[in-house]
Amino acid sequence: MxxxxxxxxxxxxxxxxxxxxxxxxxxxxxxxxxxxxxxxxxxxxxxxxxxxxxxxxxxxxxxxxxxxxxxxxxxxxxxxxxxxxxxxxxxxxxxxxxxxxxxxxxxxxxxxxxxxxxxxxxxxxxxxxxxxxxxxxxxxxxxxxxxxxxxxxxxxxxxxxxxxxxxxxxxxxxxxxxxxxxxxxxxxxxxxxxxxxxxxxxxGDVSQEFQVIAATGEDAIVYCPESDYAANMEKAEALAPAGARPVPTQALAKTPTPGKATCEEVAELLGVPLSTTVKSLVLATDKLGADGQVESSQVWLLLVRGDHDMNEIKVSKVPGLDQGFRFATNAEIDEHFGCQPGYLGPLGLKRPVKLVADREVAVMADWITGANEIDFHMTGVNWGRDLPEPELVADLRNVVAGDLSPDGKGVLAIERGIEIGHVFVLGxxxxxxxxxxxxxxxxxxxxxxxxxxxxxxxxxxxxxxEQNNDERGIIWPDAIAPFTVVLCPIGMDRSADVREAAEALHGELLAAGVDVLLDDRGERPGAMFADWELIGVPHRVVISDRGIKEGQLEYQHRRDTAATKVPVAEVAAFIKGKLAA
Amino acid sequence: MxxxxxxxxxxxxxxxxxxxxxxxxxxxxxxxxxxxxxxxxxxxxxxxxxxxxxxxxxxxxxxxxxxxxxxxxxxxxxxxxxxxxxxxxxxxxxxxxxxxxxxxxxxxxxxxxxxxxxxxxxxxxxxxxxxxxxxxxxxxxxxxxxxxxxxxxxxxxxxxxxxxxxxxxxxxxxxxxxxxxxxxxxxxxxxxxxxxxxxxxxxGDVSQEFQVIAATGEDAIVYCPESDYAANMEKAEALAPAGARPVPTQALAKTPTPGKATCEEVAELLGVPLSTTVKSLVLATDKLGADGQVESSQVWLLLVRGDHDMNEIKVSKVPGLDQGFRFATNAEIDEHFGCQPGYLGPLGLKRPVKLVADREVAVMADWITGANEIDFHMTGVNWGRDLPEPELVADLRNVVAGDLSPDGKGVLAIERGIEIGHVFVLGxxxxxxxxxxxxxxxxxxxxxxxxxxxxxxxxxxxxxxEQNNDERGIIWPDAIAPFTVVLCPIGMDRSADVREAAEALHGELLAAGVDVLLDDRGERPGAMFADWELIGVPHRVVISDRGIKEGQLEYQHRRDTAATKVPVAEVAAFIKGKLAA
The missing domain is CATH 3.30.930.10 (Bira Bifunctional Protein; Domain 2)
Known part of the structure; x- marks a missing residue:
């Protein structure tokens, strides 16, 4: 071309x-x-x-x-x-x-x-x-x-x-x-x-995404550097932490936290790590009668560590929530907790709720949660002592870097990816x-x-x-570059030698099945090189009068910092060698 | 495949x-x-x-x-x-x-x-x-x-x-x-x-249609068998007939034609050829004022021979009609002709109209047209004698087979076509x-x-x-057949010889770049042949135990009425020869 x-x-x-x-x-x-x-x-x-x-x-x-x-x-x-x-x-x-x-x-x-x-x-x-x-x-x-x-x-x-x-x-x-x-x-x-x-x-294991790794990706990919475990954030399992639950060291106390409605604010006020706090999510499920009307409702309290994020897909798989759930209404929250969101917790409920603890929360000691009273939190909370051991323990949260890998082979890392493929059993x-x-x-x-x-x-x-670019432009992999090789003749309109060498190399590469473009636009070298660096053609050959006099053409890969001189007669073979590599 | x-x-x-x-x-x-x-x-x-x-x-x-x-x-x-x-x-x-x-x-x-x-x-x-x-x-x-x-x-x-x-x-x-x-x-x-x-x-000559010739085509194509003239019906020019207008032989007469409102009915009633009748089409053009309102209107009478069809594209190019026209209203027709459609004509008008005669009509003598009176036609009408020579003569009609070719090289023929391409200067x-x-x-x-x-x-x-089929199915040209060659092995599941010969030929043709399909479905010969004749693969090779024993395979083109025996070792070369032809 x-x-x-x-x-x-x-x-x-x-x-x-x-x-x-x-x-x-x-x-x-x-x-x-x-x-x-x-x-x-x-x-x-x-x-x-x-x-x-x-x-x-x-x-x-x-x-x-x-x-x-x-x-x-x-x-x-x-x-x-x-x-x-x-x-x-x-x-x-x-x-x-x-x-x-x-x-x-x-x-x-x-x-x-x-x-x-x-x-x-x-x-x-x-x-x-x-x-x-x-x-x-x-x-x-x-x-x-x-x-x-x-x-x-x-x-x-x-x-x-x-x-x-x-x-x-x-x-x-x-x-x-x-x-x-x-x-x-x-x-x-x-x-x-x-x-x-x-x-x-x-x-089962019947859905996979294919993610191109790129810092700008919209998706978080979880993987284990020590094994081949990899999952998306929705799917990656958060294991229970290793080791037993620590022994309680603090007494239960109702602590004033005026105007501090988030875990972050409470941790800052009390000067404790965010990981000692527990946040509450209140959901509800409805039982329908034969007429399709709601017969009765059940209120649920889900507990996740303050520094963790709830994972909606995982929540939707908790037994009892897997047939559909909704957020509880303000009336339901008031009826069960006697309080509004910001200060909710599992202690001192007005009416019983179904409690689900995240695996991590289930092994915490001396934790902090809402007191079900505006401007107060409970500190030094401990399972078994201050409230019953949780009946339902489940994986409710997104994993974080450093979590144990579900395959037991190390700890998880997180990187960003762009989903470009998905395979899925639909049933x-x-x-x-x-x-x-x-x-x-x-x-x-x-x-x-x-x-x-x-x-x-x-x-x-x-x-x-996203994966292959620099400040000058795109850097295409060979397989999907718009052209694999670009020939940049300098002064093609002035020099018959340059024109002939360029045309000959163009013809030779085309005949070898190489997807090559000859830039015969007559642009000045600076503009021409800038164009091809922007467009990102991976292989470039510069054909100049000086080079031809020396018997050499200049080859440069888009990632190279300097050109390689190649004898004129060997350029086509040299390029083919690069493409086969 | x-x-x-x-x-x-x-x-x-x-x-x-x-x-x-x-x-x-x-x-x-x-x-x-x-x-x-x-x-x-x-x-x-x-x-x-x-x-x-x-x-x-x-x-x-x-x-x-x-x-x-x-x-x-x-x-x-x-x-x-x-x-x-x-x-x-x-x-x-x-x-x-x-x-x-x-x-x-x-x-x-x-x-x-x-x-x-x-x-x-x-x-x-x-x-x-x-x-x-x-x-x-x-x-x-x-x-x-x-x-x-x-x-x-x-x-x-x-x-x-x-x-x-x-x-x-x-x-x-x-x-x-x-x-x-x-x-x-x-x-x-x-x-x-x-x-x-x-x-x-x-x-000018800046629009062409590419028409595939087929009896079932929706378009009429006009061409001259003696030259390379070809045009679609909208475009094909109807020349003025050769020779001068005949001398009048009949007197003008008002003839009763009760209930006969079409040229066909009138010709039948009077026992004359349809080609002696002339039909009238009444149009109108409007002149708009600066305010976009109609200032004045002009009524037009177009005359075409009774057995000819009006060509709307040609009408739209008549000077004066080329800026847009409409059909005249009943009121306008009544005002100018004192009569309603079916019996209209250019004689005895109540108010003058702009008359346009088709080239053919302009050289007619002793013709028949409406009398502007219900149930009456005028016969023996002649230009110059019964009404003034037409001021405007134009090509208003579709050509018919036998018309002179516009390039002067013979007479026109008409066939059917399917438009598959169009090239056009848009300006x-x-x-x-x-x-x-x-x-x-x-x-x-x-x-x-x-x-x-x-x-x-x-x-x-x-x-x-549409162009290539018979009672058994499609007959594809090689270039666009779904497969160029089909190999039909008989009893492939029973005979190792057949299977090996079929696989070998399949591999050999694929390696030669031939688009070949091996029918390994195990269908019985009758059903298999019927399928491929329906689908229309142009080249077929039958591989049978008997043929292999004789050292011959059977080749048949979809248009052939009988198979050709080809020595096993020569089949691939034979096929390649057929495809190169």
Whole structure:
């Protein structure tokens, strides 16, 4: 490719609303252009990257036995009503009415359509397993689109869906996909982690996120440097601390804490570590009668250490809370605690509540909690002595760095990641409401067991940039660079030698299948180099009159601090060696 | 590819709503699946065809210097308001409101977005010419979607847009595209015609449609078998007939034609050819005052031979009608003709009208027209004698087979076609309202001269099938077949010889870059052959125990009536020879 036949458009300044490096650099490098909030044109330079991402994903999906199809962008609402998502999806689902006032959605994913296909096409267990995928435009009307392609509204996703005869087979299909994802992300040349994620009602180890490591990532990734344990924050288990509960050393006391309604304020006032405080969360569950009306309600008190964060996914798995819960009303809190939030605690209740202690709280001694009286806290609180041992102890909190690793092989560390893939066993979540069945060996209809597998095709370039950039611009991994090699001739319009050498090398590399661009725009060297450093082409060769006289061209990798002189006749072989490495 | 790893799903019966061969056969061959009216999933077998179409289009577009980008499917309404199309497009434009009640459209084409990009990116004449294209999902909310992919609502289109400094350069860009289109359609292996189309306000020879010839086509194509003249019906010029007007032989007479309000009825009643009758069309034009109100109106009478059809595009180019016209009201007709439609004519008017005679009518003698009196026609009408020679003579009608060719090289023929491509010089239709300018050599802003170039990517397979099918199914041209070659082993599960020969040939052809499928499903021969004849793979090799014993495999092209025996060792070379041919 020659630059004069391509579309290159770089900017000195990024737009003011570009907050993260990938957004700034993709705008400056002319890879994307904003059309509306969260809606971007993929400009020629950016589209080349996206096409390379697509090609690698497609190749590995095919290798893993998945078969490509393309489902419509605009989908009839009827199917979404069958699955319950037309109502359930919320305002992120873009809804449309056609000229006949029929309802449609712009697909955010395609579970409904693929399940509809499966229930028509798959009749017998003999046709299973099956895996169908597409690489197609999606739309989610995000509340807060931002960061360019990182959290856009319109985006391209690879979404695959597996169909199996039973859960065991579904897990095998899941494993094939998880393995394919590792091959895909290895080929991208990115540092990533596959982290365990919550798998909802299915349970077990059947949901993983693929996270590109980057300080700017929106997600916290928990991992153990001494083992291969890795999970996302929702999923990472907080073990009970090692060792027994310390012996009480303090007497129970009601301590004035006027105007100090948070654990932080109380710890500061009393001059104690925040980790000696315990915070209270009051929830409620309702029992419904046959008529769907609330028959009775139960109030719950959850206790977590003052310096820990409650984990909503974990709370939703506590026996008794796993069928749904809500925050308690002010009236309920008043009725049970005789006090309002800020000074709540488990002592001196007006009416009994169901108490759940976090594993950490259950082994604390001499702790501090609200006194159920405005402007007072209890200090020196101890289980067994001041209140009964907790009946229910559960993991209720987010892990923190330094927690024991759940696999017992060291302590946890936390880093930031960008989710670019997700593999998930869905079970019968869609096949049941949509009645997608097959006949088993006995001729009996069974629901299809499904899995779904996504890769954010247009998010991936952004994640790659967050991980690979410097003050001059992007540094692409070879596999997904818009061009692998750029040839920068100096004074091509003045020197026949330079022009001939550049054209010859261009032709030689093209013939060898190298994705090379010859910059024949006639820019001055400074501007030309700045452009390619911004755009982030990994391999650069400078062709100059002086170099040709010396019989040498200058090679420089985007990460190198200096150029390497390479004899003219050896440059093509040298480059091929670099690319094979 | 092996069939066991692919998704094959054929049907014995087509759905009842499939009216044309391509729709029926694509459904039966499992290439598409209906999701809603005019909305289809491209199933794996169909997607392979579409991808091949895309690849050929992409290669030739790139070769022609166009650069690919991808514009959003969901586009903000603001841009469409700038161009005037948000109001002007009509109900085919799918309109959406997002969660913030902002208006969007699902793109039917992308002139607005690409013009917006151009006005930001193109600053100087030095950046011109430019051609940007995309291959992307489009949506048109057709009033009557039908014929499967032929007239769907969601479809894939390649749309390219050129930008030039002046009309001359725009015409050069147009020619480059028209040439690229010929290469593309040649590669598809289809019989097609590039036909001149109407180019609206631009004028000149700057609009062509590419039509795949098929008896089921929706469009009439006019061509001259003795020359390369070809045009669509809207554009094809009807010349004045050769020779002078015949001498009058009949006297003018008022003839009773009770209840006969059409030319057909009158000709039948009087026992004369329909070609001796003349029909009247009454139009009106309005002159507006400074306040936008109608100041005065002019009534027009257009005359066309009874057996000819009025051509609205041609009417809209008649001087005086070219700024817009409407049908005359009943009141206007009554005021000028003293009669209502069915018996109107140019004789005995109550008030003068502006008369336009079709070229053919202008040289008629002894013709028949309405008497401006219910139940009466005038016969033996002659120009100059019974009414003044027509002041305005114009081409007002569709050509018919046998008309003189406009290039003077013979007579015209008419066949049916399916429009699969269109190249068009747009001029400043979008750049003016959207203020897309560049600076010329003098530093003066000038409007960009644009062209647009479409190919219906998903319509093309349907058109190919309309042209290439028989009672057994589809017959794909090699270039866009879902698979080029299918290997049909008989008894692969029973015979190790068959299995080994099939696997070896499969491997050998794959290594040679042939797109080959090995049918390892274990179907019985009859069902297997029927499937592949339905799906339309052009080249088939049957591998049987008997053949192997004889040292021969059976090759058959989808169009062949019998198989050719080829020595086992020569089959791969034989196939490669067939594909190179």
């Amino acid at each position: 020659k630059a004069s036949r391509f579309f290159i458009s770089t900017l000195k300044e990024a737009p003011a609303d570009a907050e993260v490096a990938s957004h700034r650099l993709m705008m400056r490098a002319g890879m994307i252009k904003k059309l509306g909030t969260g809606i971007y044109t993929y400009m020629p330079m950016g589209l080349r990257v996206i096409r390379k991402v697509e090609a690698i994903v497609r190749e590995e999906m095919n290798r893993a036995g998945a078969v490509e199809l393309t489902m419509p962008v605009v989908q009839p609402a009827e199917l979404w009503e069958e699955s319950g998502r037309f109502q359930g999806y919320g305002p992120e689902l873009l809804r449309i009415k056609d000229r006949h006032e029929r309802s449609f959605v712009v697909q955010p994913t395609s579970e409904e359509v693929v399940t509809d296909i499966a229930r028509q096409e798959i009749r017998s267990y003999k046709q299973l397993p099956r895996n169908l995928y597409q690489i197609q435009t999606k739309f989610r009307d995000e509340r807060r689109p931002r960061f360019g392609l990182m959290r856009g509204r319109e985006f391209i996703m690879k979404d695959a869906y597996s169909f199996d005869r039973d859960l065991e087979s579904a897990k095998a299909s899941y494993k094939i996909m998880a393995d394919a994802y590792r091959r895909i992300f290895d080929r991208f040349g990115l540092r990533y982690r596959a982290v365990a994620a919550d798998s909802g009602a299915i349970g 019968t979540k869609y096949s049941k409401p949509m009645n997608a069945t097959f006949l088993d060996e006995a001729g009996k209809p069974q629901f299809l067991e499904m899995g779904c597998y996504g890769i954010g095709i247009t998010r991936l370039p952004a994640a790659a940039i | 092996k069939a066991s790893r692919f998704f094959i799903s054929t049907l014995k019966e087509a759905p009842a709503d499939a009216e044309v061969a391509s729709h029926r056969l694509m459904m039966r061959a499992g290439m598409i699946k209906k999701l809603g009216t005019g909305i289809y999933t491209y199933m794996p077998m169909g997607l392979r065809v579409i991808r091949k179409v895309e690849a050929i289009v992409r290669e030739e577009m790139n070769r022609a210097g166009a650069v690919e980008l991808t514009m959003p499917v969901v586009q903000p309404a603001e841009l469409w308001e700038e161009s005037g199309r948000f109001q002007g497009y009509g109900p085919e434009l799918l309109r959406i409101k997002d969660r913030h009640e902002r208006s969007f459209v699902v793109q039917p084409t992308s002139e607005e977005v690409v013009t917006d990009i151009a006005r930001q990116e193109i600053r100087s004449y030095k950046q011109l010419p430019r051609n940007l294209y995309q291959i992307q999902t489009k949506f048109r909310d057709e009033r009557r979607p039908r014929f499967g992919l032929m007239r769907g609502r969601e479809f894939i289109m390649k749309d390219a847009y050129s930008f030039d400094r002046d009309l001359e350069s725009a015409k050069a860009s147009y020619k480059i595209m028209a040439d690229a289109y010929r290469r593309i359609f040649d590669r598809f292996g289809l019989r097609y015609r590039a036909v001149a189309a109407d180019s609206g306000a631009i004028g 400043t239709k979008y750049s003016k309202p959207m203020n897309a300018t560049f600076l010329d050599e003098a530093g003066k802003p000038q409007f960009l001269e644009m062209g647009c170039y479409g190919i219906g990517i998903t319509r093309l397979p349907a058109a190919a099938i």
